[in-house]
Amino acid sequence: MVMRVQVDLICIGSELLTGLVENTNAGYISRRLWSCGIPVREQRVVPDSIPHIAGTLRESLRCSEVAICIGGLGPTDDDLTREAVSELLERPLCLDREWLLHLEQIFAHRGRPMPPANRKQALVIAGSRLVNNPRGTAPGAIIPAGEQRWIILLPGPPAEMVPMFEEEILPFLEARCAKAKWRTKLVRTAGCGESELEDRIKKTVLPDGLSLSYVASGGEVLLQLKSCGEAASELLERAAARLRGDLGQYIYGEGEETLAGAVAALFTERRLTLALAESCSGGLLADRLTDIPGSSHFFKGSLVAYSNEAKQELLGIEAGLLEREGAVSEAVALSMARSARKKFNASMGAAITGIAGPESDLSGKPVGLVFIAAAGPSGERCRRLKLPGSRRAVKERAVQALLTMLWRMMHAEEQ
Numbered sequence: 001m002v003m004r005v006q007v008d009l010i011c012i013g014s015e016l017l018t019g020l021v022e023n024t025n026a027g028y029i030s031r032r033l034w035s036c037g038i039p040v041r042e043q044r045v046v047p048d049s050i051p052h053i054a055g056t057l058r059e060s061l062r063c064s065e066v067a068i069c070i071g072g073l074g075p076t077d078d079d080l081t082r083e084a085v086s087e088l089l090e091r092p093l094c095l096d097r098e099w100l101l102h103l104e105q106i107f108a109h110r111g112r113p114m115p116p117a118n119r120k121q122a123l124v125i126a127g128s129r130l131v132n133n134p135r136g137t138a139p140g141a142i143i144p145a146g147e148q149r150w151i152i153l154l155p156g157p158p159a160e161m162v163p164m165f166e167e168e169i170l171p172f173l174e175a176r177c178a179k180a181k182w183r184t185k186l187v188r189t190a191g192c193g194e195s196e197l198e199d200r201i202k203k204t205v206l207p208d209g210l211s212l213s214y215v216a217s218g219g220e221v222l223l224q225l226k227s228c229g230e231a232a233s234e235l236l237e238r239a240a241a242r243l244r245g246d247l248g249q250y251i252y253g254e255g256e257e258t259l260a261g262a263v264a265a266l267f268t269e270r271r272l273t274l275a276l277a278e279s280c281s282g283g284l285l286a287d288r289l290t291d292i293p294g295s296s297h298f299f300k301g302s303l304v305a306y307s308n309e310a311k312q313e314l315l316g317i318e319a320g321l322l323e324r325e326g327a328v329s330e331a332v333a334l335s336m337a338r339s340a341r342k343k344f345n346a347s348m349g350a351a352i353t354g355i356a357g358p359e360s361d362l363s364g365k366p367v368g369l370v371f372i373a374a375a376g377p378s379g380e381r382c383r384r385l386k387l388p389g390s391r392r393a394v395k396e397r398a399v400q401a402l403l404t405m406l407w408r409m410m411h412a413e414e415q
Contacts, residue, residue, distance in 0.1 A: 350374040374406060
């Protein structure tokens, strides 16, 4: 049946309300639904409580066709999502013997007996469709909840939730959407501020029949393109192509791509290697790059040379240069990048040095002063930055700025 679909997201878990666990699932699912033209009416976070879960679901199903519940499907006594839905719909929980066997096989493979508590994960609500979870012990479920209404249950761990959502839930929802639904495309940019980017885009002639909005996020500006109708997909691609033609030096990707991923792809495609020397960022850039599968193909390694002594001993920075220019300086940043390149025998070396705060160092230089540098076969670059925000914000913005520099240097080599 093709229909209008609007979604409510209900994230379940007292740990989300206390801040012990960051709620990344809601953002991920909302972005993916938005990209497919499926609106999210509301996001809510509720504790591990049957009355809270059931009451929130009751309200959601009055307003939206689909309520997606994330979390509360574990084996412990405070995992109560199944029980809450069972109570709301007045349907019993039934033992799924196939999933129980699957659970027993999982624990047998681990070389230990299944704890009795895990048996509850084989309980499913009568009339539901079980959603397989090959990466965990909690299955998901798609549950009819009235005329043109569904409740969807997904586990909380993102490593389990994301593939289940992509492989099972999103196709289920898309199949029930009206044909004339909204289509969207997300174009990702870096290295240009929101207002400047808007001025540049005003000079670009975009096709009629679409809307464009801007979202500044984490040192990037996301361009949200939206259109409706049978030709919406073609219209969005034409608009994205025109933006790439006029703003190619700023657009690094689309959809769920990341700047670190785009940099990694460029190095890998060209069979080039990268080495890092990090000071104030404390290895944060190395962490971003090694999060990418296959990063070993291009990333040689990183030296976290935080103190002046480490800069001298690990990177060979001259003591006289540190004394004369200071650790946070263009000369030292370039020297760190050159040294990283040489020590790791990499195609390119890159470096970050700065003052993240909340107080200055003995030099008296301002908090937020950062130098980023890169040295490669086509030359060297160094930028002086004055970054606002907390200690963590300075570190993250410095990493983003260096990724942008690397991405633009790689593109410049193409021309």
